[in-house]
Amino acid sequence: MNKIRTKISLQLFLAIILSFFVSLGATIIIFNFISWLNNVFNIQEKSVNILIAISLSVFVISIGIFVLTFFLIINRKIKYLKYISQRVKYIAHEEFGSTIEIRGNDEISDLCLNINLMSQELKSKFDHEREIENSKSELISDVSHDLRTPLTSIKGYLQLLKDKQYKTLEELETYINIAFGRTEMLEDLIENLFEYTKLQGKEIELNYKRLCLNDIVQQIVVDYGPLFDKEHLNLQPSIPNDKYFVKIDPEKYVRVIENLLGNALKYSLKPGIVAVSLFSENNGVRMAIKNRAKSIDAESLAHLFDRFYRFEKSRSKETGGTGLGLAIAKSIVELHDGSIWAEAENETLSFNVWLPLSLQ
Ligand SMILES: Nc1ncnc2c1ncn2[C@@H]1O[C@H](COP(=O)(O)OP(=O)(O)O)[C@@H](O)[C@H]1O
Ligand SMILES: [Mg+2]
DSSP: OHHHHHHHHHHHHHHHHHHHHHHHHHHHHHHHHHHHHHHHHOOOHHHHHHHHHHHHHHHHHHHHHHHHHHHHHHHHHHHHHHHHHHHHHHHHHTOTTOOOOOOSSSHHHHHHHHHHHHHHHHHHHHHHHHHHHHHHHHHHHHHHHHHHHHHHHHHHHHHHHHTTOOSSHHHHHHHHHHHHHHHHHHHHHHHHHHHHHHHHSTTOOOOOEEEEHHHHHHHHHHHHHHHHHHTTEEEEEEOOSSOOEEEEOHHHHHHHHHHHHHHHHHHSOSSEEEEEEEEEETTEEEEEEEEEOOOOOHHHHHHTTSTTOOSSHHHHHHTTOOSOHHHHHHHHHHHTTOEEEEEEETTEEEEEEEEEOOOO
């Protein structure tokens, strides 16, 4: 700040010298003019002296006014620059996102505007990083919990086998089967976890293809039909003749439909109907999968897509869920610029996926 003050003082000094010489020049011209008037019109000496005094006073007063105004303006600017410097320090050390008051409309106010933009940008970047960091630590603690549960159970059964604590061969087989089942759960969880974290990464690349969604859904419904029959569920597709073309990574997108159908298969109340429909909506296409389910409150409905969220914890564990299926589906749909949501009405739960249509 002192540097600026010295620089400005130096400029002021130069300006005073310049204005001094300019005014001096002007005064000399006035003097000459007066003496010319004196020679030509023979004005009295007294009047000449008055004229000289007036022009000298004007000269002194104008320099005075110039210096005073210059000082007032510069002083305000210096105070403002001091304030800006303090705020920038505060933003850097205390609080990203805080701003500088904008005064006037010149290069300095432009600079403040840009500092404010930078401060807000830094804040949103910082918040985003912090969110990622929090979400990572949450993920690690969720994962450790979910890995520990089957692992404890496997260890328990292996301990029984190790200590030969079984009476019959059937009992031995049961223990082995349970332990094996738990290792499958672990495998599932690790695979899903791997897929979920990959989808969260920025480097994920999708292999887009323009495909007809009707054909894809139709094919999956045909493939899943027998599995639903076995569970006393009637899979009812309602796919229109109008073809809906979308730009998707087929491998990833099929995973979304399979996750939703897999859930309907596992969690639907049985016997029942699982309806799969396709229809156009808002320049896009909506796929809805409806099944009968225990009534679900709005709060749980909003959390269904959170990772590791299970509506009925004990039942989902029984069916071997990892709680990642819907979180994976959500990540995939959002990578496709689509949206996914659940709606509940009485005993019907429906999962909806909207995708923009691809016109060419
Ligand atoms: N079609 C459905 N009907 C009833 N409940 C469902 C359905 N889909 C999901 N849910 C509930 O949402 C929870 C989360 O599903 P998901 O993320 O796929 O995890 P997971 O199937 O591994 O438990 C499930 O545990 C279940 O309670
Ligand atoms: Mg699931």
